Amino acid sequence: MVAADEIASSVGVTRGMGRREAEGLCPGATVLMRDLGEEFRRFEPVVRMIEEIVPRVEIVEPGSVLIPIKGAVRYYGGEDALVDLLSGKLRAAGLRARIGLADGPFAATWAARTAGDDEPRVVSDTRSFLAGLDIAVIDHTDLVSTFRWLGVTTLGSLAELPRDAVASRFGDIGLSAHRLSHGEDRAVGPRSIPAELAVESRWEEPLELTDQVAFAARGMAVKLVEGLRREGIAPHRIIVEAETGDGEVRSRVWRSTDPFTEEALADRVRWQLQAWVDERRRSSGGIVRLRLDPSDLSGEGRQLGFFTDEAARVEAERAFARVQTLVGQDGVLQAQAQGGRLPSERVAWFRWQDDVVPVRDPSAPWPGATPAPSPALVSLEPQPVEVEWDDGMPVRIRLGTRWEPVLTWAGPWRLTGSWWKGESPVDRYQLVTSVGAFLCLVRSSITYLAAVYD
Amino acid sequence: MANTVLAETFPDQWDLRTRLRERDTDLLVLQPGRPVELSGPVGYGLTRIGYRMLAEPSRSAPVAVLDVRGWLSPLAAWEIGVQSPVFVRCSDSAVWPRVASALLEGVPAMYAEVPGGVSDQDLRRLAALARARQSRVVFRPLIGELASGVGYLRLRAREVHWEGPERGHGRLRGRRLVLEASGKGAAGMSRMIEVDDAGTHDLRVVSDLAVGQAGRAFG
Numbered sequence: 288m289v290a291a292d293e294i295a296s297s298v299g300v301t302r303g304m305g306r307r308e309a310e311g312l313c314p315g316a317t318v319l320m321r322d323l324g325e326e327f328r329r330f331e332p333v334v335r336m337i338e339e340i341v342p343r344v345e346i347v348e349p350g351s352v353l354i355p356i357k358g359a360v361r362y363y364g365g366e367d368a369l370v371d372l373l374s375g376k377l378r379a380a381g382l383r384a385r386i387g388l389a390d391g392p393f394a395a396t397w398a399a400r401t402a403g404d405d406e407p408r409v410v411s412d413t414r415s416f417l418a419g420l421d422i423a424v425i426d427h428t429d430l431v432s433t434f435r436w437l438g439v440t441t442l443g444s445l446a447e448l449p450r451d452a453v454a455s456r457f458g459d460i461g462l463s464a465h466r467l468s469h470g471e472d473r474a475v476g477p478r479s480i481p482a483e484l485a486v487e488s489r490w491e492e493p494l495e496l497t498d499q500v501a502f503a504a505r506g507m508a509v510k511l512v513e514g515l516r517r518e519g520i521a522p523h524r525i526i527v528e529a530e531t532g533d534g535e536v537r538s539r540v541w542r543s544t545d546p547f548t549e550e551a552l553a554d555r556v557r558w559q560l561q562a563w564v565d566e567r568r569r570s571s572g573g574i575v576r577l578r579l580d581p582s583d584l585s586g587e588g589r590q591l592g593f594f595t596d597e598a599a600r601v602e603a604e605r606a607f608a609r610v611q612t613l614v615g616q617d618g619v620l621q622a623q624a625q626g627g628r629l630p631s632e633r634v635a636w637f638r639w640q641d642d643v644v645p646v647r648d649p650s651a652p653w654p655g656a657t658p659a660p661s662p663a664l665v666s667l668e669p670q671p672v673e674v675e676w677d678d679g680m681p682v683r684i685r686l687g688t689r690w691e692p693v694l695t696w697a698g699p700w701r702l703t704g705s706w707w708k709g710e711s712p713v714d715r716y717q718l719v720t721s722v723g724a725f726l727c728l729v730r731s732s733i734t735y736l737a738a739v740y741d
Numbered sequence: 742m743a744n745t746v747l748a749e750t751f752p753d754q755w756d757l758r759t760r761l762r763e764r765d766t767d768l769l770v771l772q773p774g775r776p777v778e779l780s781g782p783v784g785y786g787l788t789r790i791g792y793r794m795l796a797e798p799s800r801s802a803p804v805a806v807l808d809v810r811g812w813l814s815p816l817a818a819w820e821i822g823v824q825s826p827v828f829v830r831c832s833d834s835a836v837w838p839r840v841a842s843a844l845l846e847g848v849p850a851m852y853a854e855v856p857g858g859v860s861d862q863d864l865r866r867l868a869a870l871a872r873a874r875q876s877r878v879v880f881r882p883l884i885g886e887l888a889s890g891v892g893y894l895r896l897r898a899r900e901v902h903w904e905g906p907e908r909g910h911g912r913l914r915g916r917r918l919v920l921e922a923s924g925k926g927a928a929g930m931s932r933m934i935e936v937d938d939a940g941t942h943d944l945r946v947v948s949d950l951a952v953g954q955a956g957r958a959f960g
Contacts, residue, residue: 599801599802599849600802600803602802602847602848602849603802603803603804603805603827603847603848603849604803604847605847606805606843606844606846606847606848607803607805607827607829607844607847607848609843609847610829610840610843610844613831613836613839613840613843614829614830614831614836614840617830618829618830618831619827619828619829619830620827620828620829620830621825621826621827621828622815622826622828624816624819630814630816633816634814634815634816639827658912658913659820660789660817660820660913660914660915660938661814661816661817661820662814662816662817663788663789663792663813663814663816663817663818664783664788664810664812664813664814665812665814665816666812667811680908680909695903695906695907695908696906696908696909697905697906697907697909697910697911697912697913698909699909717906717912717913719903719906719913720784722782722783722784723782723783723784723785723901724784724903724913725784738814739783739784739812740784740786740913741783741784741785741786741787741788741789
């Protein structure tokens with residue numbers, strides 16, 4: 288669960304809870320798949336509201352912003368006054384916000400996460416605050432496990448270790464973690480940003496359609512990250528600036544702890560443009576100019592995986608983007624394993640570079656699942672097929688225009704299905720013929736071809 | 742355990758005298774710029790062989806699977822070790838050559854079903870592109886075979902033996918495929934190889950049981 292409405296929350300549904308547990312607590316709830324684009328479209332007005340108080344906020348993800356407050360604190364007369372003003376404005380708009388204030392993005396993020404709804408947390412001593420946090424906040428599973436095994440369970444105990452010893456034992460990742468434990472966020476690269484690294488596009492016809500926006504976002508994101516990679520640098524902060532048909536210029540800053548990849552950047556630019564385009568559609572015109580300005584650079588642009596070929600990956604992604612223009616977005620797909628008993632149920636398909644959350648947990652036991660080896664050809668919707676039976680035993684199967692004798696078979700394996708929804712049970716058979724082996728389903732005396740073992 | 746012979750297309754042409762040479766184990770390794778053709782009816786295990794060829798290149802960069810029928814399943818690909826394949830669905834034979842060409846120019850390896858209606862000229866162009874770009878590609882014609890010269894190596898399915906099911910008992914466990922290798926990749930000689938598919942992450946060429954085609958065998 289990433290979010291729940293008030294009714295679900297009132298019966299105990301909380302963030303991070305598994306779907307089954309949540310449905311057990313709130314059986315009548317409707318579960319929706321997460322849509323980050325839609326979340327950001329709804330979050331955009333909140334960002335605008337915050338920017339009326341403090342300009343140039345940095346968006347981390349839909350629902351989370353970092354606000355640089357150095358100037359605003361002087362303007363509004365102190366941190367408490369600023370926080371009160373901000374929380375009051377959000378509360379007046381009917382929003383529940385968690386606000387944290389501390390030195391640096393990492394500490395501020397955890398101050399907000401540990402704050403209560405409408406109870407802002409202002410941290411005066413960032414080092415002490417960080418020292419009390421669990422080591423799991425580092426967000427690196429292997430490193431956290433090792434630290435725990437060594438008895439280092441909080442950021443405070445990590446901070447007490449000598450930095451050179453941590454760097455020598457755990458390398459760059461350990462060094463970064465140690466810096467965070469001291470409240471030292473990643474140092475901003477002092478190097479200047481060559482002006483030509485920013486990318487800009489102009490369009491004669493304003494962009495108003497979702498596909499146009501997605502295409503433009505992906506192309507520019509790829510171009511920007513490739514240009515930076517050639518310089519051996521990677522961006523942690525991007526300014527997205529757009530000009531509308533009637534001359535209005537808007538900009539937003541997006542920030543990421545890890546350097547932006549092409550996909551991550553394309554997603555964020557797409558969400559941002561989509562939010563603006565949706566808004567403009569209600570007034571007039573679309574977007575005629577877009578500029579992506581990188582900042583806050585680090586030298587992580589040339590770090591290649593040990594086994595991965597970064598150049599080949601980028602080439603492949605370009606090819607998939609080209610193919611999308613030929614066959615459409617629904618023609619270029621990726622898949623993720625999910626739980627299920629039939630081969631077609633065990634695959635969650637999604638558009639290339641989209642995100643998907645498997646509906647069913649693949650690590651659950653799934654007793655009665657069709658055993659391996661898995662068929663290589665699977666129909667999404669089982670196709671009716673004629674099978675001749677003799678006293679419950681399959682004799683022959685009709686494939687196209689000819690009948691093929693069944694040489695041997697395995698099954699039936701029964702699936703009772705969701706009987707409480709009125710689903711009838713299904714019997715599964717593996718039929719072996721002279722032209723191949725098939726997975727067939729028999730439901731209500733009708734046989735269906737579900738898969739071919741090719 | 743039952744051992745069922747599913748198909749014996751031309752059993753009279755086979756000669757069990759010949760043993761497989763060591764280099765035949767490389768026949769299932771996809772070489773850059775050397776297209777492979779897998780031909781034969783559905784059900785003989787050619788899709789798993791194609792996936793097996795993609796497994797090694799997929800460790801370093803995304804690989805493509807060009808699906809014409811919309812039936813290709815990633816489950817078998819994952820089982821055999823293909824990491825994060827991207828599936829491209831295109832059933833239109835008029836668009837297919839452009840899609841295949843765009844993929845060949847970018848991806849390091851591709852398994853492509855070839856629909857009926859694609860001209861030999863287009864396929865030769867694609868093969869030339871694969872050679873020029875040093876791309877790894879497996880063509881799987883859905884109807885008949887490709888024109889000679891398109892594939893560097895042709896693996897034609899000849900026979901498959903299933904193990905496991907027996908009149909309601911057991912389940913499909915594994916199979917042994919007999920393939921006829923021909924073309925430049927088989928040193929210009931047609932010969933038979935056997936591949937053991939135990940349903941695990943790998944397919945094994947079984948040297949001792951290899952068969953050669955009568956009249957063209959060596960040894």
